[in-house]
Amino acid sequence: MTSSAELHKRRGSAVARGVGSVISSYVDTASGGTLTDVEGRQWIDFAAGIAVTNVGNSAPKVVEAVRAQVERFTHTCFMVAPYESYVAVCEQLNELTPGGFEKRSALFNSGAEAVENAVKIARHATGRPAVVVFDHAYHGRTNLTMALTAKNMPYKHRFGPFAGEIYRVPMSYPLRDGGLDGATAAARAIELVEKQVGAENVAALLIEPIQGEGGFVVPAAGFLPALREWATAAGVVFIADEIQTGFCRTGDWFACQHEGVEPDLITLAKGIAGGLPLAAVTGRAELMDAVHVGGLGGTYGGNPIACAAALASIDTMHELDLAGAARRIEAVLGARLRAIAERDPAIAEVRGRGAMLAVEIVQPGTLTPDPAATAAVSAACHAAGLLTLTCGTYGNVLRFLPPLVIADDELSRAMEILDAAFG
Numbered sequence: 366m367t368s369s370a371e372l373h374k375r376r377g378s379a380v381a382r383g384v385g386s387v388i389s390s391y392v393d394t395a396s397g398g399t400l401t402d403v404e405g406r407q408w409i410d411f412a413a414g415i416a417v418t419n420v421g422n423s424a425p426k427v428v429e430a431v432r433a434q435v436e437r438f439t440h441t442c443f444m445v446a447p448y449e450s451y452v453a454v455c456e457q458l459n460e461l462t463p464g465g466f467e468k469r470s471a472l473f474n475s476g477a478e479a480v481e482n483a484v485k486i487a488r489h490a491t492g493r494p495a496v497v498v499f500d501h502a503y504h505g506r507t508n509l510t511m512a513l514t515a516k517n518m519p520y521k522h523r524f525g526p527f528a529g530e531i532y533r534v535p536m537s538y539p540l541r542d543g544g545l546d547g548a549t550a551a552a553r554a555i556e557l558v559e560k561q562v563g564a565e566n567v568a569a570l571l572i573e574p575i576q577g578e579g580g581f582v583v584p585a586a587g588f589l590p591a592l593r594e595w596a597t598a599a600g601v602v603f604i605a606d607e608i609q610t611g612f613c614r615t616g617d618w619f620a621c622q623h624e625g626v627e628p629d630l631i632t633l634a635k636g637i638a639g640g641l642p643l644a645a646v647t648g649r650a651e652l653m654d655a656v657h658v659g660g661l662g663g664t665y666g667g668n669p670i671a672c673a674a675a676l677a678s679i680d681t682m683h684e685l686d687l688a689g690a691a692r693r694i695e696a697v698l699g700a701r702l703r704a705i706a707e708r709d710p711a712i713a714e715v716r717g718r719g720a721m722l723a724v725e726i727v728q729p730g731t732l733t734p735d736p737a738a739t740a741a742v743s744a745a746c747h748a749a750g751l752l753t754l755t756c757g758t759y760g761n762v763l764r765f766l767p768p769l770v771i772a773d774d775e776l777s778r779a780m781e782i783l784d785a786a787f788g
């Protein structure tokens with residue numbers, strides 16, 4: 366088999382430099398919570414392809430459903446010749462997402478595309494232009510979603526000009542905002558919107574219920590409900606971006622459910638289809654159906670193979686109670702991380718929910734971010750065979766996103782590696 370070193374060399378003269386990779390080993394196979402590279406080396410997977418393979422890599426039901434669908438037909442384009450699985454996925458999403466009201470869904474390919482469409486729908490339905498987003502937000506890499514994303518490097522640098530009518534307000538970030546309570550943090554954001562934008566100009570408020578790329582930032586309790594309440598009163602569409610938090614990741618089907626928040630629209634992707642590219646916007650029927658026929662779509666959106674994979678993934682989540690599995694991971698991994706934090710003053714905070722956990726790393730005794738130390742711990746994990754990711758506006762958050770089907774022995778081994786990496 367071609368070695369990783371040779372593949373890396375070929376990549377250098379074939380693949381654009383702008384596309385990076387966390388590790389330089391090349392994957393041969395993957396299943397459950399383990400990746401095997403072309404040298405036969407095994408990696409415990411604490412990345413899950415960035416919160417995608419919640420059901421594990423090559424989950425048996427997904428493989429079977431995809432294989433059967435490939436043999437029946439590969440693509441007709443739902444806008445040309447429709448098929449049942451697209452409708453079935455929409456039915457499932459309408460049922461699973463929070464909110465007892467009548468819903469509709471539309472399917473797309475990527476998270477960014479879902480976010481773009483949620484904004485299109487909110488603007489169309491309200492006739493208003495402005496979109497409110499938050500510090501540390503991540504919503505994608507397309508032109509509109511770059512504008513919605515907060516961080517310049519690497520996402521936005523020299524890629525402008527960006528789309529207009531995007532307004533950014535402070536997030537609730539308890540470690541870094543002096544521990545403001547949720548209601549106060551929401552009032553601070555709302556006042557800025559009212560004074561600087563005008564509520565009547567706002568189509569949508571877009572928020573990740575737990576921020577992903579921005580640093581696994583969990584807002585103070587009450588922040589999301591207060592924003593939800595204001596949006597309802599102001600006629601603003603509340604959009605929850607659950608692309609990273611969705612599909613059992615945080616110990617419930619969706620992260621909004623932990624605070625009983627019912628968004629008007631939800632953007633979904635990643636965990637939806639066990640690794641196949643699929644995304645969705647799900648929400649209130651009157652908003653979704655406001656758009657004229659032909660106003661939403663795309664060649665591949667809701668491709669039949671991706672839809673088959675989504676139905677099998679959702680089935681697997683029910684069957685294996687993966688929300689419960691995420692809560693069990695939280696109990697075990699969370700306890701271990703807190704024990705490490707007890708002895709290591711560089712860990713300012715252990716946070717997250719379910720199987721979406723992280724530590725924020727600082728210079729001991731301060732809140733000064735330490736991205737170099739964070740990268741060093743992550744590299745030590747990689748050297749020992751644990752695939753970890755970093756994130757955060759300051760690059761100082763080490764995050765853990767295991768597949769929810771990770772085996773007990775894989776989790777134990779991963780925690781030993783982590784323990785040793787912190788020294």
Ligand code: PLZ
Pocket residue numbers: 415475476477478480503504505506573577578606607608609634635
């Ligand atoms: N919204 C909340 O987490 C994708 C992107 C990694 P796409 N996050 C991982 C990278 O460096 O590109 C994400 C997200 C939230 C939107 C998106 C965008 O989803 O499927 O990557 O377009």
